[in-house]
Amino acid sequence: MNISKIRIVAQDEILRGVKSRHVWFFSSALAFICILAMHYSTSLAFLFSDPGNIPFTYISFMIILIIGPFFILVTAFDSISNEVENGTVRYIISKIDRASFVLGKFCFLFIIFAFLTFIVAIVGQVDNFTSGNVFDLQKMIFFWLFSSLYLGCFISIFTFVSILSGNNKIAFTMSAVLLGITIYFFMQGGIEYLRYLTPPYYAFAVSETMKNLPGENDYFNIIKNLFSMLVFIIATLSIDVLVFKRRDL
Amino acid sequence: MATAISIKNLYKKYGPRYVLEDLSFDVEKGSIYGFLGQNGAGKTTTIKILSGLSIPNGGQILIDNMDLSLEADKIKNILGLVPQDSEFYDERTALSQMNYFARLKGLSKDEGQEQSMLLLERVGLENEMTKKVGSFSHGMKKRLSIAQALLNDPKILILDEPTNGLDPVGVRQVKQIIRDCNDNGITIFASSHNLLEIQEICTHIGILKNGRLITEGTIGDIRRLESNGVITVGIYNMSPEIVSLVEGVEYVVKTELKEKNILEIYVNSKTDVKPELNKLIVNNGGQVFKLIENSLSLEDAYLSATEMKE
Numbered sequence: 001m002n003i004s005k006i007r008i009v010a011q012d013e014i015l016r017g018v019k020s021r022h023v024w025f026f027s028s029a030l031a032f033i034c035i036l037a038m039h040y041s042t043s044l045a046f047l048f049s050d051p052g053n054i055p056f057t058y059i060s061f062m063i064i065l066i067i068g069p070f071f072i073l074v075t076a077f078d079s080i081s082n083e084v085e086n087g088t089v090r091y092i093i094s095k096i097d098r099a100s101f102v103l104g105k106f107c108f109l110f111i112i113f114a115f116l117t118f119i120v121a122i123v124g125q126v127d128n129f130t131s132g133n134v135f136d137l138q139k140m141i142f143f144w145l146f147s148s149l150y151l152g153c154f155i156s157i158f159t160f161v162s163i164l165s166g167n168n169k170i171a172f173t174m175s176a177v178l179l180g181i182t183i184y185f186f187m188q189g190g191i192e193y194l195r196y197l198t199p200p201y202y203a204f205a206v207s208e209t210m211k212n213l214p215g216e217n218d219y220f221n222i223i224k225n226l227f228s229m230l231v232f233i234i235a236t237l238s239i240d241v242l243v244f245k246r247r248d249l
Numbered sequence: 250m251a252t253a254i255s256i257k258n259l260y261k262k263y264g265p266r267y268v269l270e271d272l273s274f275d276v277e278k279g280s281i282y283g284f285l286g287q288n289g290a291g292k293t294t295t296i297k298i299l300s301g302l303s304i305p306n307g308g309q310i311l312i313d314n315m316d317l318s319l320e321a322d323k324i325k326n327i328l329g330l331v332p333q334d335s336e337f338y339d340e341r342t343a344l345s346q347m348n349y350f351a352r353l354k355g356l357s358k359d360e361g362q363e364q365s366m367l368l369l370e371r372v373g374l375e376n377e378m379t380k381k382v383g384s385f386s387h388g389m390k391k392r393l394s395i396a397q398a399l400l401n402d403p404k405i406l407i408l409d410e411p412t413n414g415l416d417p418v419g420v421r422q423v424k425q426i427i428r429d430c431n432d433n434g435i436t437i438f439a440s441s442h443n444l445l446e447i448q449e450i451c452t453h454i455g456i457l458k459n460g461r462l463i464t465e466g467t468i469g470d471i472r473r474l475e476s477n478g479v480i481t482v483g484i485y486n487m488s489p490e491i492v493s494l495v496e497g498v499e500y501v502v503k504t505e506l507k508e509k510n511i512l513e514i515y516v517n518s519k520t521d522v523k524p525e526l527n528k529l530i531v532n533n534g535g536q537v538f539k540l541i542e543n544s545l546s547l548e549d550a551y552l553s554a555t556e557m558k559e
Binding site for chain 1: 297300301302303304321322325328329330332334336337338339340341345349350352353354394397
């Protein structure tokens, strides 16, 4: 693994890559939906227990939690399989190590989504502030960290599927099936150990924090779940790299 | 002679089938090694393993005296690969892709830009630098593929079917580029099933069949090697005794009396047997007035070698 090579792959993909426009479009669409929902939430103020304190951050967080994975699916499913199918991967792997390539691809998607969730986080707090509430920097940072790590979990999952797949059609089908299985696992309240394998489990666990200012007891919960998602990403990426290293290209 | 590539007991299997079996050979530094074989012989698999795209099931590969399994990153810096299918990012310009590959090869932004432009000029794409690769012909893509492989001055250039699908002009251009690279000290390892191009540009060849190297050597060696070569002998005093004496020699496959005193001797030997045959005939009273070896074309030698190993 070479950090500078990871940076080169990610940087080139973000600025000039063939998927760059596609990813920017879908990630911007997700951010736009979040901002739109926050904007129109003032019209729905009567739905909240305290109409004077609309939880803008909570609204956008729920949108990211529910529809975010679908946006990741359409942007990440072919991140590796497209290069393998086209044969362009041969030029790259004959120059750099495989781990740098996989991590570069992950960083490309992660950086774009993290950047746009940061924009959503700022807009959420600005909306909050202009509605007469305090500008809550702490909540903004929590929202950004949870949203980006949550989406990062799915990027690493779909990158794994993309590595396994021989072509884009298989990659898309497998990714869609895996997303279905993930949602199913999460919904299985009785089978708790399966929930630990799903990113929504950690994200929903802190969703209430996005409504109100966190209490003292909430911090442990926040740190625990942030750490869990980080471990989830590192573990999945390690598997991604190991599997890709054993693949014939 | 120092070796650029050394392959020892290489194995590769897909499922239960071995595509490479106990493959061993050396490529001398500064040579142009043609890796010859029919489709499905295992040429591309060998090249993929050499360039780190495929994982072998056994064996050892040394490139410039570095073990591929231990020092793959260092090896990638001295290796240039031209894959069989020259597919690029169609939406990007040739220069943009070259710049990207240059950075991956460890060049700085400025160095990469400078070297990319020089190499594109070297392969005759100086007027196409800012055009999208999607509009390129197959030949132009092949030249771009060679250009990217030459980034950061590799010591070894590996080409998989470099002239496959090219028109005669394209073939000539690519061959000239390969020769130029070799003149600049780059060791070339090129696979092909096109015998003519191998014959023209290579200094050494190896013939692969069903994942095994059946023969290797210089072009001249290969022609002699495994060849059922024909030696024509003219003897003034031809006699049945001399013919039967010649037929009794170990490496003589058969003889044919063409005229009253012209004998065609079919031999199967890796060495030059003319002096030995001449001595045998003369010592037994034959008066030799002509002794010619009919050199086989490489194609004949290739077909002979592959058929014999069936």
